[in-house]
Amino acid sequence: MKTRADAVVIGGGVVGAAIAYNLAKLGLKDTVVCEKHTFASGSTGRCGAGVREQWGAEGNIRMCKAAIDIFETLQEELEYDYDIEFVQKGYLMLAYTEKEWEQFKANLKVQHRLGVNAVALTPEEAREIVPSLNIEGLYGATYNPRDGHANPFHTTRAYLKAFERLGGEVYCFTEVTGIEQSNGKIQKVRTTRGDISTPVVVNAAGPWAAPVAAMVGIDLPVYTERHQILVTEPVGRLFDPMLMSFSRGFYSQQTPHGSIIMGIGDPDEPKGYDIGHSWQFLKRMCDIMCSVVPALMGVRVVRQWSGLYTISPDAHPILGTVSGIDGYYQAVGFSGHGFMLAPIVGKVIAEMILDRPLSIDISGLDLGRFERGDLRVEPSVV
Amino acid sequence: MSHAEDSIIVCRCEDVTLGEIRKAIREGAVTLDEVKRITRAGMGPCQGRTCRLLVAGEIARFCGKHVSGILQSKYRPPVKPVKMGDLAALELTPLSEPGHGQQSGASPECTCGKAVNGR
Incomplete structure (x- = not known):
């Protein structure tokens, strides 16, 4: 196991897998994924795996539209030897x-x-x-008719396999137990299998997002x-x-x-x-x-x-940086629709980490919105 | 491994062959859940009653472990496949109903006279 990395992604669900793949694709070397059980074992592998543009809130529609654009060619992009079973039957x-x-x-x-x-x-x-x-x-x-669904296990695995081919490493059965920071900068991730020094940590821990956020002193409202x-x-x-x-x-x-x-x-x-x-x-x-x-x-x-x-309080994900902690990023609080958002969120979080132009505007989805009282509203959630 | 072995059906519900299972294991699957998620072995109506041990044996052989050290999948209800129409037609009394669920002796019935197990 590596003892230092350029970035550590916490969570081997579809969101963490998509972020890790996009980081590697954009050229970040030495990225690792730490997953406490195995791929897609948290929320991803248990979900209905639907993908839809039929939302009520503008932000969700834009994001899901962009996600479906990616889903349509994902099988080819990831060069996966099984089928992610993406079908668009509406x-x-x-x-x-x-x-x-x-x-x-x-x-x-x-x-x-x-x-x-x-x-x-x-x-x-x-x-x-x-x-x-x-x-x-x-x-x-x-x-x-453009809405659809896919296989959540294979979609996640396809991302992870492509990530590994690009030089990334996936550590399953490796639980993150702590995150060290000093002077407001991320320094190190502690795991059950050893410590990894890193300037960047990404919280994509799904249901365990709040305990992970607490490791850097963030009280996540989820x-x-x-x-x-x-x-x-x-x-x-x-x-x-x-x-x-x-x-x-x-x-x-x-x-x-x-x-x-x-x-x-x-x-x-x-x-x-x-x-x-x-x-x-x-x-x-x-x-x-x-x-x-x-x-x-x-x-x-x-x-x-x-x-x-x-x-999350407004049933929208909480994405991006948190002021005061340099090197900490999060993609959490998906409120039951993480699977369908993962392709675009993975891309945009990676772009954010590497300081590239963002594919889609997510500025209103940061943690700070709850303090600002700038909540999104989505009327169409099961 | 011979081609003949490759084509042996290990999971009869989902028609998964030994070759497919060995491929998943070679590619990094070390638990029954991982093999199941990749190949569907154990996802069928019998929930792995036949293939579970066979798959565990393959993982154990590949990893050089004893089969008892291979992480098992959970068993999930229902024990046997049940028609949705039969489930929809059930009239069950919640066990949380006051006084219900208190069995008298070895009787399969609750003291209130209602069957406890819905049999």
Whole structure:
């Protein structure tokens, strides 16, 4: 293991992997990733792995648009010998209340202004896209064919493998236990396998972002919350797009493999690090999805699990530098949509570290916004 | 390794061959979770009941360790695949309901008369 590096990225999830790859691509030698378990073992490997432009807030739309631009050629860019399984079959956003439908129509206006080609559909038109859809109780839907999903394990691994080919090193089962600074400058990262001297440290620790930030004295305003999810046996194609509703709180996608992944938010979920699973979730998830797509009644659940959202006060990530600590960067608090943002965030954080022109403006997403009272607002989060 | 060995199916649910598993291990996978994430071995309906030990054995051989030292995956519910329609139709009484969940002796029923295990 190296004892000195040009940069240490903490976290081997998709965000850390994308940052590390972009640092190496831009020419930073001796970059290392420290991961306390293995790649994609925190939030990344547990997520629904959807990628959408259909947001309500301008910043999220811009970032996700830029991320999809990257996703479209990522397999080739990373020269990966497995498939990251990026498919663009759209998101079909389902409105079951008048309020939700009004919100979708307001979102569409912002999306159109920013060049997103989402369309409003009547329930009947939605059923033309998903013939298995039960349109009872549906007010309307919006559909954007450019949205999609990918395989979170392989996307992360593809980034890490490309990073290694560029000379980077990935240390799995290596937990960061401390970060040393002096005179407001990062000096050293302490790990369970030894110390690494470095002028740059990147906090991409997902659910453990707050404990890592605390190592440099930052009180990160985020909390973690369990989100449960399940997967079915592989079956013939039941629906192409990701199905999503905010009023009913669900999302569901059928992977290229044929298995169907689905999750649902629970408004009563307590904060914390619990990643257990409950039968209440199974029952509620199946109740709702069997009514949305009745053909699911005959499809078997194979496995259930859960993962953590790391939620910021305005459901937007916290990105970039923190005043007073030279060499500390963070990409944290993604609030449940880190996977889809990772390609663009990885690029822009690397550009920031190397003092290059930034691909996208993220100045409003720094930690300082909470002190300034300059919070983002995003109406469309599951 | 012979080509014949390469084509042996190790994970029958997901049709993963020994060749694919050995490739993942050669490329750095040292735990069952890593092999599973790369190849899908153990992700199918049986959740690795057949392939888990075989994969662990391959990792152990490659790393020169005893199989007991290979990090295992978690077992996740449900034990057997269950139809979504059956789960949706379940009428379960939460165990947290006052007084419920107190078993009397060896009876599979709660003292309130409701089945505890939902069997």
